[in-house]
Amino acid sequence: MIRTPERKPPLYLITGLVFGLLLGLVLAWLVWPVRVSSVGPSSLSVEDKEQYRLMVALAYAASGDMGRAQARLNLLGDADPVRALTSQAQTALANSATQREARALAGLAAELGSMLSSQQATLEAVNTPGSAEVGSPVDTAGEGARYSLDSQQLICGAASDAPEVRVYLFNAQNLPEAGVRMQLQSSEDHAELTTGNHPSEGPGYAEAEITPGEVYTLSIQDTEMMGAIQAAACQTAEGEPAWGSWQLIFHAIP
Structure with a gap:
């Protein structure tokens, strides 16, 4: 009786299988590991x-x-x-x-x-603008102030306009003065202003929004100039309630 010799799988197949398995583990664990992220x-x-x-x-x-x-x-x-x-x-x-x-x-x-x-x-x-009375800003400039208040006016624009403080500064020669630092602050808010950042309004102009219900003070070059600045209600030309904006004009003291 002739026995047929048992065939063994070629060595290269076993080597390839082992190599493929190792490569798969390396890729799965090190190169492209599964990333588990928390689900909100x-x-x-x-x-x-x-x-x-x-x-x-x-x-x-x-x-x-x-x-x-x-x-x-x-x-x-x-x-x-x-x-x-x-x-x-x-x-x-x-x-x-x-x-x-x-x-x-x-x-x-x-x-x-x-x-x-x-x-x-x-x-x-x-x-929402209401009927509650709000006083006008108060001139609080003291000694050392370089500017004096020339006029103040509540400007009523569109009903959708946010309330603002709009400041115009003029030097002793009655020319708009650019580059002047100002601070507008309340107990909850603080804004730094510099004249000249709104070219369409002129070099001596600066503005900042204010929040209804807050009371602000305005300082020019670290000297307090105005107090009791608040958003005030007004009525547009169409009869709609709106928030007005305070326009303040200052001139330098010669």
């Missing part, structure tokens, strides 16, 4: 978002910390967080086994809606 709440599935929203509502029901609850809900990226909570609460309410969850969701929706409405009302009251 906004990237979750609809079901996972509902679970996240429920956990926020239950945590709020236990702690009453609205600031933390709102911050967590903001991470979901809902266009209307109150509506999303309300809708989920209604779904939970239809199931007798999820009444506790429904109460937590509805409670958070009600409190969040009330807070957001209050914030919006406050914002509109502050930023």
Whole structure:
């Protein structure tokens, strides 16, 4: 009986297989490793978002910390967080086994809606021109002042215009003076101004927006010149309420 010799796989096949395996491991671990990144709440599935929203509502029901609850809900990226909570609460309410969850969701929706409405009302009251009387800026220039106030006027432009302080500076020869530094500041705001940055208004002109409700002082070259500067309401030529801008004209003291 003749035995057929057993054939062994060629050495180069084994070598190639081992080499390929090693190369694959190197590529997978070192060259192109799998990068695991954290997934934010906004990237979750609809079901996972509902679970996240429920956990926020239950945590709020236990702690009453609205600031933390709102911050967590903001991470979901809902266009209307109150509506999303309300809708989920209604779904939970239809199931007798999820009444506790429904109460937590509805409670958070009600409190969040009330807070957001209050914030919006406050914002509109502050930023909408009203009938409240606001005094005129007061000349506070003292010793050492290089300029004196020549005139002040409330200018009423379009209803969409933001309130501003507009300053015109003239030298002793009654020529516009460029390159003069000024500071406009309140307890919450600070602006650095330099005349000449608005060529269309002339070299002696500078301007800065002011925030309704804030009280500002104006200093020229580190010397206080005006105080009690506030955004004042006015009426446009079309009869619309608007914020006016204070125009202040100064001349250098000879």
